[in-house]
Amino acid sequence: MxxxxxxxxxxxxxxxxxxxxxxxxxxxxxxxxxxxxxxxIWSFLRVILSLFVFPGKPLHSFGPPGSWAIVTGASDGLGKEFALQLARAKFNIVLVSRTESKLIALGEEITKQFPKVQTKTLAMDFSQNADEDYAALNELTSDLDVSILINNVGQSHSIPVPFAQTPASEMSNIITINCTGTLRVTQLFVPGMIQRRRGLILTMGSFGGLLPTPLLATYSGSKAFLQQWSTSLGSELAPHGIEVELVHAYLITSAMSKIRRASASIPTPRAFVRAVLSKIGRSGGSTAYAYSSSPYWSHGIMAWFLTSVMTPMNKIVISQNKSMHESIRKRALRKAEREAQKKST
Structure with a gap:
């Protein structure tokens, strides 16, 4: 054969x-x-259902009315809006930020709108990383039932800047405020939440941490750090009944973004916070990481597209990101030059 x-x-x-x-x-x-x-297709359908159909966990599943919420970076923008909307949900509020006069004004505004809600304030500069400030916060809250922690305090670069030209003080402040401050505050309140077997730890992230962002390298790195930390913390605390969530945000009208006009992709703080608090526990468009969310509808769709569709073309995304921030830097430098000329005349 x-x-x-x-x-x-x-x-x-x-x-x-x-x-x-x-x-x-x-x-x-x-x-x-x-x-x-x-x-x-299934991933996109899950995103649509998460953003538009399924509700999040109710806020009072993390603590009863009259328990306390801590909001850092509370005096302006997102922090102020988180405080107002949590007060509307009948949580008492501890307001923590750098400027005492703004905290007092916000406390009075909350009391006027919601007479049954109590407020406490602490003026604290997170860039100083002072042990006495954290001791004061611990003493102020030691006998409170803290159900919710909003880690909102943060700092970005004053304008987009190449890493080699980043001022040392700005670099230090970004890392100290965004990373060290968030970790130290969270560590104050985790033991009590573990003991009560309930709680919500919500940390503000950024698309800068979701994707590398040239000309915002230090800020982008700090937010990427918070992403990995939050995901790890979420796994640790889930058995204790504590919800951990890092919220990815694109641009929002705020002092930090320097954008005043809202659009479909750039919401107001009020609209953004409303979406966040109504979708706790839903991933929105953040399908790349556990214990993460991108709950505002346009941000969620963008997050899904960038991480699920554009991943094979990551260099293209980074290049586009770089070009955008180079353009922002040029405009900012021209504006600074015009203002300097006006002062000299």
Whole structure:
């Protein structure tokens, strides 16, 4: 028997049996491609359902009315709006930020709008990383039932800047405020939440931490750190009934973004915070990391697209991000030059 002829015959079997019939390899490729496309479609459907259909966990599942919420960076923008909306939900509020006069004014505003809600304030400069400030916060809250912690305090670069030109003080402040401050505050309140077996720790992230952001390198790195920390912390605390969530945000009208006009992709603090608090526990468009969320509808769709669709073209995304911030830097430098000229005349 000529074995070689049998082998040759078998190798030609599919086409000999039925010309035009796909080979097994082609079928496997087709099936794999179909599975990939199907997974992407299913992923997008989950995002749509999370953003527009399914509700989040109710706030009072983390603590009863009259328990306390801590809000850092509370005097302006998102922090102020978190405080107002949590007060509306009947939580008492501890307001922590740098400027005492703004904290007092916000406390009075909350008391006027919600007479049954109590407030406490602490003026604290997170960039100083002073032990006495954290001791004061611990003493102020030692006998309180703290159900919710909003880690909102943060700092970005004054304008987009190449890393090599970043002022040392700005670099230090970003890391100290965004990273060290967030960790130290959280560590004050985790033990009590573990003891009560309930609580919410919500930390403000950024698209700058979701994707590398040239010309905001230090800020981007600090937010990426918070992403990994929050995901790790979420896994640690889940068995204790504590919800941990890092919120990815694109641009919002605020003093930090220097944007005043809202649009479909740039919400007001009120609209953004409303979305966050109504979607606790839902991932929105943040499908890349556990214990993360991008709950505002346009931000969620963008987050999904950038992490699920554009990942193979990551260099393109980074290049576009770089070009955008180079343009912002040029405009900021021209504005600073005009203002300097006005002062000199």
């Amino acid at each position: 000529d074995i070689s002829k049998h082998i040759e015959c078998l190798s030609q079997w599919p086409n000999h049996l039925a010309p035009g019939l796909p080979t097994i390899g082609a079928l496997l490729l087709l099936a794999t491609g179909g599975m990939v496309v199907g997974c992407k």
